[in-house]
Amino acid sequence: MFFNAHLREINLKIVYYGPALSGKTTNLEQLYRRIPVRARSEMVSVKTREDRTIFFDFMELSLGKIKGLTPRFKLYTVPGQVYYAATRKLVLRGVDGIVFVADSQAGRLEDNVASMQDLWENLQEMGYDPYGVPLVLQFNKRDLPDALPVSQLEKALNHRACPTFEAIAIQGVGVSETLKGIISAVMQSVYERLRVVPTPTR
């Protein structure tokens, strides 16, 4: 979080995490299409020639002033492929909230679990309490015939009992709901954390 006391802006970082090809970039692309130009930045993607994310995708969502304060949300994705572990860690720095995008297909269950484990380890390595970081889960690709039942995905991935959202990101289904879900969790966390910030000493 970065609070600009001069401009009265609160900047928060949200990272879309999950296994390769689960739909993280697609989420951002859909949001980019839906959010009016006045409320978002350009979307940048650092990707390979094969269109795979090599570092991150980025876009800012900026709302108008609310009670004299401008909220700005920086949305990032991480590269999902296993061998980009180092870059995932870099993108996670300063994270305020995480959307875990799971691929609902039966054949991807192990990849989802491994990616959640990877997230857990990275957060711990960064000195974060993985139980304290705002997190929501998106079960993506619900339209595919071999999508696992939500109950099975919940059991395998949602040990923290976080809010979950079903999605078909490529059609835009569930994308906005997921973003609203994580923003709500992040704001709740910010509210709780700021209550313990001491009053200025001078």
Place this chain on the structure above:
Amino acid sequence: MTATENKLSGPPIGLLFSPQQLQQMQGYLREVYYEAEARCVVLADITGQLIAQEGNPKEVDTTVLSALAAGNLAATREMARLVGEPARFKLLLHEGDLRTVYLSDVDDELILVIVCPSATPLGLVRLVIREAIAKIQPIVQEARHRPTASAPGVDDEFTALLDSELEALI
């Protein structure tokens, strides 16, 4: 207790600068802007958050620039570690035909990004960067050890209003 020592388990709260500290840093960025004949000067943190900027925001999207610069510098730091370089690479330079981008560590948490015409002499930019960093560092130290800024007023009413804004937007 300081802002960074709170007992809740959420992500840490970043540096809290007072409006005066931000204005002071803004002034130093302005000096860099004119002395280095820059197109744009940005102070960001290593997580990619834009802290202060100078220059025409219509010319360069500084929000995106901050995110990319932070990623770039972070990747370079990792490369240094990987090849066994104990010190950090202090200055990164991307030289183009028209524009040159300089990325410099201010300290562990902040970075300075300067976009100059490629004709601007490197020696001049180095000097200006060094002077600006020397002025910005004490402010960062002060903010780190003695948070003086008021925390933003995030309360139930704020989050309710934010929810309805979002509902209307997407």
